[in-house]
Amino acid sequence: MPREYKLLFAGAMGAGKTTAIAAISDHAPVRTEALNSDRSQHGKALTTVGFDYGEIALDGGDRLRLYGMPGQDRFSFMWKVASEGALGVVVLADNSRPDPLADLSLYVESFRALADCGAMVIGIGRLGEGSTSVETYAAWLASQGLSLPVFTIDVRRRDDVLLLLDALLYQIEAHKMLANAGHA
Numbered sequence: 001m002p003r004e005y006k007l008l009f010a011g012a013m014g015a016g017k018t019t020a021i022a023a024i025s026d027h028a029p030v031r032t033e034a035l036n037s038d039r040s041q042h043g044k045a046l047t048t049v050g051f052d053y054g055e056i057a058l059d060g061g062d063r064l065r066l067y068g069m070p071g072q073d074r075f076s077f078m079w080k081v082a083s084e085g086a087l088g089v090v091v092l093a094d095n096s097r098p099d100p101l102a103d104l105s106l107y108v109e110s111f112r113a114l115a116d117c118g119a120m121v122i123g124i125g126r127l128g129e130g131s132t133s134v135e136t137y138a139a140w141l142a143s144q145g146l147s148l149p150v151f152t153i154d155v156r157r158r159d160d161v162l163l164l165l166d167a168l169l170y171q172i173e174a175h176k177m178l179a180n181a182g183h184a
């Protein structure tokens with residue numbers, strides 16, 4: 001019986017959730033973008049106001065269902081709805097934003113149950129355009145009692161986004177094995 005796994009992409013406005021899903025989906029993703037009326041948060045023309053949706057078929061008929069969250073804070077109520085039944089979440093950070101650790105904190109708290117069971121991976125984009133180092137992100141996560149994979153990525157590059165998914169699935173599997181062995 002083929003199985004389906006729901007994965008989420010979260011992150012601040014303009015961090016690249018829509019771009020990342022488009023880079024890896026087997027077919028052109030469903031997008032729900034509208035004209036961006038919130039130019040104070042980000043200068044781009046379009047912003048997601050519902051969900052992005054893409055799919056990846058795995059060997060053996062299993063399927064990854066990819067859901068991109070709307071980035072604007074005013075849609076945060078949708079993040080909770082979407083996390084129901086999710087296997088894991090990819091959090092995209094944009095290092096060029098004014099306070100990327102505050103952004104990360106918002107998403108870690110919003111998806112805390114997934115973070116706590118290792119079902120979260122962090123991809124940092126535009127690293128060179130900001131002053132927060134990868135070590136600072138990792139140290140902040142450690143200060144929250146979290147040990148999660150952190151990568152620097154470019155959301156426009158398919159291989160970078162696939163690396164995030166591989167790491168996420170690996171980490172989820174590892175946590176499950178530890179839990180079964182009574183260590184987590």
Ligand SMILES: Nc1nc2c(ncn2[C@@H]2O[C@H](COP(=O)(O)OP(=O)(O)OP(=O)(O)O)[C@@H](O)[C@H]2O)c(=O)[nH]1
Pocket residue numbers: 011012013014015016017018019020044046047048049068069070071072125126154155156
């Ligand atoms: N120049 C440059 N552009 C980038 C880089 N990373 C991402 N982008 C661009 O940044 C934009 C990200 O936009 P989206 O994918 O719409 O972001 P989003 O997270 O879906 O945003 P919302 O739906 O509004 O929350 C795209 O135009 C990407 O091509 C980078 O490293 N350099």
Ligand SMILES: [Mg+2]
Pocket residue numbers: 017018019047048052068069070071
């Ligand atoms: Mg989007």
